[in-house]
Amino acid sequence: MLSSKSTQSSLFIGGLDIGGTKMAAIVADRSGPLARVVEPTAKTGTEYAPAEQALRLLKDACAKAGVPFEELDTVGVSSCGPFIRQQGKIRLAAPNICGGIARRGELPNDWMSVPLEEVLRRHFVQVVIRNDCVAALTAERAFGNLQGVDDCAYVTWSTGIGFGLCVDGHLLHGKNGNAGHAGHMLMTDQSSAQCGCGNYGDVEALVSGYNLEARCDRPPAELFDAARAGDPQGRAVIAEAAKWFGRALFNVTAALDIERFVIGGAIWHHHGEWLEPMVMSELCTRLPALTNGVSLSSPGLDSLVTDIGALHLVMPEDWPNEWRARKPWQQLQES
Numbered sequence: 001m002l003s004s005k006s007t008q009s010s011l012f013i014g015g016l017d018i019g020g021t022k023m024a025a026i027v028a029d030r031s032g033p034l035a036r037v038v039e040p041t042a043k044t045g046t047e048y049a050p051a052e053q054a055l056r057l058l059k060d061a062c063a064k065a066g067v068p069f070e071e072l073d074t075v076g077v078s079s080c081g082p083f084i085r086q087q088g089k090i091r092l093a094a095p096n097i098c099g100g101i102a103r104r105g106e107l108p109n110d111w112m113s114v115p116l117e118e119v120l121r122r123h124f125v126q127v128v129i130r131n132d133c134v135a136a137l138t139a140e141r142a143f144g145n146l147q148g149v150d151d152c153a154y155v156t157w158s159t160g161i162g163f164g165l166c167v168d169g170h171l172l173h174g175k176n177g178n179a180g181h182a183g184h185m186l187m188t189d190q191s192s193a194q195c196g197c198g199n200y201g202d203v204e205a206l207v208s209g210y211n212l213e214a215r216c217d218r219p220p221a222e223l224f225d226a227a228r229a230g231d232p233q234g235r236a237v238i239a240e241a242a243k244w245f246g247r248a249l250f251n252v253t254a255a256l257d258i259e260r261f262v263i264g265g266a267i268w269h270h271h272g273e274w275l276e277p278m279v280m281s282e283l284c285t286r287l288p289a290l291t292n293g294v295s296l297s298s299p300g301l302d303s304l305v306t307d308i309g310a311l312h313l314v315m316p317e318d319w320p321n322e323w324r325a326r327k328p329w330q331q332l333q334e335s
């Protein structure tokens with residue numbers, strides 16, 4: 001939620017969650033989320049395709065909720081990054097969406113970046129765009145497991161790796177809103193694992209779901225099932241990934257004096273309990289002055305953390321207290 005926002009008079013707010021795999025749109029009023037629609041993220045056509053899809057999904061969500069689209073003038077966006085700015089407006093330069101950046105040659109476009117803010121601003125009075133992990137962090141601080149924790153981070157362990165960072169109660173943004181891209185921290189030059197950004201041996205290259213699949217030639221779900229059933233090769237791969245992930249958390253703790261990490265993303269969602277001791281043994285066996293008492297937890301908002309984060313970016317100031325009391329997102333989770 002932004003202190004500078006001026007949406008007090010809005011009856012409805014929209015949220016967009018833009019990922020490399022899927023895009024979701026959600027419409028809410030003071031009572032809570034009203035409708036949510038989701039589709040695979042558009043990656044063909046012109047570079048305007050993702051923003052046009054975002055508008056269409058917001059229209060669909062409005063239709064589903066029975067809300068006139070014209071009454072929606074405020075949208076919060078939680079998006080994969082990084083971002084770049086052109087004429088002051090945010091464009092997504094995300095390797096998982098823009099085929100011109102990715103080294104893999106597997107995306108059906110040659111985009112280097114996609115216009116997002118420019119298109120949304122043509123339709124909405126207020127648009128707030130944040131990195132998805134930053135949006136998730138704000139949601140967990142408002143409604144989830146980071147309430148009252150001033151030095152904290154939200155981390156996703158999924159197809160990619162990302163961080164949202166908060167120090168002394170202040171969210172970190174950076175010059176282009178890219179603070180927290182610690183998934184691209186370089187860890188080793190002894191690895192042939194390559195990240196979508198082009199780096200070899202960065203955190204994302206070493207541990208992301210995409211990379212585990214590429215290295216082991218089987219989907220992460222199968223790899224984890226085999227490892228958990230005792231398959232020695234699978235176990236070795238996962239232990240190695242957990243080591244790098246734990247080391248990344250240590251590095252972030254050393255840099256920022258973090259007290260608590262909330263970890264989301266599909267891999268942690270399904271296997272966090274099993275991974276936690278391996279990660280903690282890498283994180284908390286060094287420099288006790290920095291690491292004593294550092295804890296890990298899963299998102300209190302579960303799989304809706306980035307969607308609720310998008311809404312929270314533009315939510316009128318008097319809504320969160322009511323939402324905290326009533327937890328209206330739970331209905332959406334159940335449907």
Ligand SMILES: [Zn+2]
Nearest residue numbers: 184195197202
């Ligand atoms: Zn990278």
